[in-house]
Amino acid sequence: MKLSSIDSQLLKAVADLHGIPRGAFNIRKDGEGVLRQSSANIEIVPKRDKPGIDIIVKPGTKNESVHIPVIMTKSGLKDVVYNTFIIGEGADVTIIAGCGIHNQGDQDSQHDGIHEFIIKEGASVKYVEKHYGQGGGQGKRVLNPTTIVTIETGGYAEMEMVQIRGVDDTIRTTEAFIHDKGGLKVVERLLTDGRQKAVSNITIHLIGADSSGQVLSRSVAQDESQQVFRASLVGKNRATGHVECDSIIMGNAQIRAVPELNAESAEAVLTHEAAIGRIAGDQLIKLMTLGLDEKEAIDTILAGFLR
Amino acid sequence: MLELKDISLSFNGSNGDAKEILKNINLTFESGKLYAITGPNGGGKTSIAKVIMGIYQPTQGQILFNGEDITNLSITERARRGLAYAFQQPPRFKGLYVEEVMRIANPAIDDMGIRSYLRDVGLCPEDYIGRDLGPSLSGGETKRLEVAQLLAKDALLTIFDEPEAGVDLWTIQKLISLIIKRHRENKGNTVVIISHHEQFLPICDEIILVADGEIREKGPAASVWPLIRDDIICNCGIRNECGGGLIEAQQYR
Ligand SMILES: Nc1ncnc2c1ncn2[C@@H]1O[C@H](COP(=O)(O)OP(=O)(O)O)[C@@H](O)[C@H]1O
Ligand SMILES: [Mg+2]
Numbered sequence: 001m002k003l004s005s006i007d008s009q010l011l012k013a014v015a016d017l018h019g020i021p022r023g024a025f026n027i028r029k030d031g032e033g034v035l036r037q038s039s040a041n042i043e044i045v046p047k048r049d050k051p052g053i054d055i056i057v058k059p060g061t062k063n064e065s066v067h068i069p070v071i072m073t074k075s076g077l078k079d080v081v082y083n084t085f086i087i088g089e090g091a092d093v094t095i096i097a098g099c100g101i102h103n104q105g106d107q108d109s110q111h112d113g114i115h116e117f118i119i120k121e122g123a124s125v126k127y128v129e130k131h132y133g134q135g136g137g138q139g140k141r142v143l144n145p146t147t148i149v150t151i152e153t154g155g156y157a158e159m160e161m162v163q164i165r166g167v168d169d170t171i172r173t174t175e176a177f178i179h180d181k182g183g184l185k186v187v188e189r190l191l192t193d194g195r196q197k198a199v200s201n202i203t204i205h206l207i208g209a210d211s212s213g214q215v216l217s218r219s220v221a222q223d224e225s226q227q228v229f230r231a232s233l234v235g236k237n238r239a240t241g242h243v244e245c246d247s248i249i250m251g252n253a254q255i256r257a258v259p260e261l262n263a264e265s266a267e268a269v270l271t272h273e274a275a276i277g278r279i280a281g282d283q284l285i286k287l288m289t290l291g292l293d294e295k296e297a298i299d300t301i302l303a304g305f306l307r
Numbered sequence: 308m309l310e311l312k313d314i315s316l317s318f319n320g321s322n323g324d325a326k327e328i329l330k331n332i333n334l335t336f337e338s339g340k341l342y343a344i345t346g347p348n349g350g351g352k353t354s355i356a357k358v359i360m361g362i363y364q365p366t367q368g369q370i371l372f373n374g375e376d377i378t379n380l381s382i383t384e385r386a387r388r389g390l391a392y393a394f395q396q397p398p399r400f401k402g403l404y405v406e407e408v409m410r411i412a413n414p415a416i417d418d419m420g421i422r423s424y425l426r427d428v429g430l431c432p433e434d435y436i437g438r439d440l441g442p443s444l445s446g447g448e449t450k451r452l453e454v455a456q457l458l459a460k461d462a463l464l465t466i467f468d469e470p471e472a473g474v475d476l477w478t479i480q481k482l483i484s485l486i487i488k489r490h491r492e493n494k495g496n497t498v499v500i501i502s503h504h505e506q507f508l509p510i511c512d513e514i515i516l517v518a519d520g521e522i523r524e525k526g527p528a529a530s531v532w533p534l535i536r537d538d539i540i541c542n543c544g545i546r547n548e549c550g551g552g553l554i555e556a557q558q559y560r
Contacts, residue, residue, distance in 0.1 A: 218401075246401070282398040285362055288382040289392050290411045290460065300411070304402030304439075 006073055006102050013132045013164065014098030015069040025067040026053055031079040042066055042093070052082035052114075055095070059088030059120070067096045070113065075105020075139045080112045087123040087155075098130040101141040101167075110142035117148070119155040119182075127159040133166030140168040147174045151182035153208070162189040162306075163198065172200040178239075180208030188217040189306045192225035192253070202231045206239035206268065217245040220302050221253035232260035235268025243272040248279055248305060308497060309336040309359065309390075309464055314368035316354055316520075328354050330520045332368070336464060341490050342499040343508050343528070345535065346517035352501045353395055355517065356466045360392045361385045372464075389463030395472060395501070397453040400440040405452060408440060412456040424455040427485055429478055446473035454482055458489055464497040471504055483507050508532050 003011070003019075007029065011017040020035065024042035027035040033053065038044045041061035045054045055066055072079060087093065103109040119125055133141030143163075151157060163170060176184050184204060192198050204213035215231045233241035243259040259272035279301055287297035316329040329351050336342060344352050357363040359370065361382040370378045377385055400408070409421045416424075422432035428451040438444065440452070450473050457465050467486060471479040483504055490498040500507065508514055514531040516524040524531050 280398060282394075283400055285382060286394060286398050287411065289360055289362075289386050290408075290456065291383060291386040292411060293381075293383045300403065300407075301400065304400055304404075304407075307402040 004073075007071055009134075010071040010073075010100030010102060010132070011069055013134075014071075014100040014130045015067050015096045017067060017069065021065075021067040023065055023067075024055075026055075028068075028070040028079075028081065030072055030074045031077055039064065044068075047082060047084075050082050051080065052084070055083065055085045057085070057087045057091045057093050057123075059090055059123075061088065061091040061093055063092065065094040065096060069097065070099040070111060072099070072101045072103075072109050072111055075103050075109055075135075075137055076107030078108075078110045078112075080114070082114045083116070085115065085117045085125075087117070087119045087125050089120045090122045091120075092124045094126045094128070096128050098128070098132070099143055099145075100131075101133045101135070101143070103133065103135040103139045103141050104137045106138040108140040108142055110140075110144070112144045112146070114146045115148070117150065117157065119149070119151045119157055121152045122154045123152075124155065125157045127157060128162075129160070130162045130164055131167050131170070132164040133168065141166060142169045143167050144171045145173070147172075149174070149176040149184060151176065151178045151184055151211075153179055154181045155179075156183045158185045158187070160187045160189075163191060165191050165193065167192075167198070168194075168196050170198045170200075172198070172202075174200075174202040176204045176213065178204065178206050178208060178211040178213055181210045182208055183212045183214075185214045186216070188215070188219070190217070190219040190227065191222070191302075191306060192220075192227055193222040194225060195223070196225040198226070199228045200230070203234065204232070204241060205234045205236065206241055207236050209238050211237065211239045213239070213241040215243045215245075217243075217247075217257075218305055219245075219247045219255070220250070220306060221247065221255050222250045224252050226254045228256045228258070230258045230260065231272075232262060233270045233272075234262040234264065235270050236264045238265065238267035239269070241268070241270045243274075245272075245274045246305075247276045248302065249276055250278065308338045308373055310334070310371040311355075311359070312369040312371070314355075314358055314365045314370070316351075316358055316363055316365050328520050329358065329365070332520075332522060334515065334522065334525070336497050336499065338463075338497055339495050340497055340512040341487065342497070342513050342515060343511040344499060344501045344515045344517055345503055345508060346523070350518040351520040352517050353468055354520075356392055356468055356499075356501065359385075359466065360390060362392075386462075391457055391460050391462035391465040393453045393457040393465065393467045393470065395468035397449045399442050399444065399449065401442075403440050404436075405438050405440060406436050408452070408456060409459055413459040413461070416459055420459065424459050425452075427458065428452070428455045429481060430455070447475060447478065450474050451478070451482065454486065458485070461493060461496065463495075464499070466499040466501065468501045469503075470500065471502060479504065480506070505536075508535065 024039040041058045043056045231243040245257045257274045261270040311334040314332040317325040317327045320326040425432045509532045
């Protein structure tokens with residue numbers, strides 16, 4: 001299969017791919033797997049009962065990566081996909097996911113990705129998921145990711161979930177279950193503009209002794225866009241958890257941030273910080289005194305903030 | 308090269324009345340000279356700098372830069388014409404790296420240049436070049452980075468606003484001598500340092516003493532410094548109000 005220039009644009013935006021990746025990968029386009037390759041240690045198998053793939057990483061696999069981008073270029077398509085990641089004991093891998101929608105038509109395009117992660121004992125994963133929309137049609141670009149994570153004893157995952165721009169509607173659901181000595185760090189970056197709407201619900205259940213969970217969210221809401229962010233930590237054991245949401249609000253946007261701490265054990269230590277505010281005037285002034293105009297200064301500040 | 312003509316500035320106070328911060332300021336800064344602005348806290352030194360940069364809009368008066376009336380120009384336009392200001396309290400930025408802000412200050416700078424400016428202000432380049440200008444930096448570190456940016460920018464006229472504030476005594480000496488050394492190397496550029504530093508005031512070309520929003524004294528350091536040193540210019544209380552730093556500096560020597 002040949003990639004069109006729009007395909008390549010989308011792949012670059014969501015997975016930083018220039019052409020076909022090395023190692024294991026699966027590229028899904030317009031509701032079908034179009035390119036797939038397993039490696040010696042990472043097997044990618046299509047599901048039989050529903051659309052999607054199983055990604056099975058052999059125990060002990062180190063320093064390998066998997067790319068599983070999804071692109072959509074047909075207006076009016078609704079794609080639902082179920083992916084399961086099983087990361088074997090002691091493995092240490094990077095997974096690059098992401099979804100790019102190009103909607104040039106007047107019907108809505110929607111992708112619902114349901115991702116389940118099972119991170120076995122002592123395994124470690126870095127997961128990067130970027131969402132991006134483009135195209136000038138009236139049809140909306142809708143992305144509803146659901147991420148369910150189970151971290152077994154001593155496992156660790158860092159999940160970076162980014163909505164770059166161009167997504168009209170999103171409901172993001174993340175739920176994690178952390179067992180003994182397991183750790184999870186969720187980093188969320190989100191930008192909305194125009195009349196876009198974004199809802200993110202993150203819940204981390206700290207089940208095991210010495211488990212830890214961290215949610216770091218930064219968002220920018222511009223124009224008339226609306227964001228709702230809920231992050232909930234449930235401490236059921238001797239565990240530590242921290243939520244930080246920091247947002248920049250512009251124009252007539254609206255942001256609701258609702259951090260929730262739920263201690264079900266006296267040994268749980270849970271903390272949160274939340275802040276919503278405009279771009280600080282002194283930051284703008286400082287960059288303008290270095291010669292940037294106002295727009296350049298705003299762009300510089302936002303790019304840094306969402307990094 | 309820079310002229311402030313009859314500049315006044317007022318702000319609305321909490322009771323709604325206008326409070327006059329600067330009163331009929333007339334000042335001329337000449338090319339290539341080194342100036343000190345000094346005076347008690349709250350006297351209006353920072354406000355003068357902000358009026359020059361376009362951060363505050365004067366309620367009356369005119370500012371000329373190389374013959375051009377810049378009174379109504381934006382901050383950006385003034386910066387592009389060659390005015391620069393190192394903040395007394397530089398803001399923090401989450402996610403903006405030291406390297407990037409140095410390149411914003413001077414788009415022509417290369418990696419070696421950035422490293423050398425960082426070294427000059429006493430920051431080890433390896434540790435700082437990739438640092439974020441966010442809340443993890445101390446006040447003293449942000450002040451040094453501020454000086455590094457402005458040295459890299461190398462503008463026609465640069466105002467350093469209390470480069471010593473929040474910086475340890477040992478570093479103050481180095482920062483101020485660095486600024487002076489750079490000024491001597493770049494002949495033609497004008498440097499204004501807002502400072503209380505006792506070792507700096509006597510060696511600059513001119514001292515401007517500001518108190519209560521007015522110029523109390525201005526002239527060659529040789530004539531103004533003794534007045535300040537011996538506390539002859541009374542009522543302005545510089546030795547009492549800002550004297551902490553002076554006394555400490557003396558003890559340090
Ligand atoms: N933005 C502002 N709004 C209201 N008052 C201000 C503002 N900036 C400065 N001032 C007041 O102006 C006076 C002079 O301040 P400043 O120029 O910062 O003095 P200095 O730098 O000499 O310590 C002070 O009384 C200060 O409170
Ligand atoms: Mg001041």
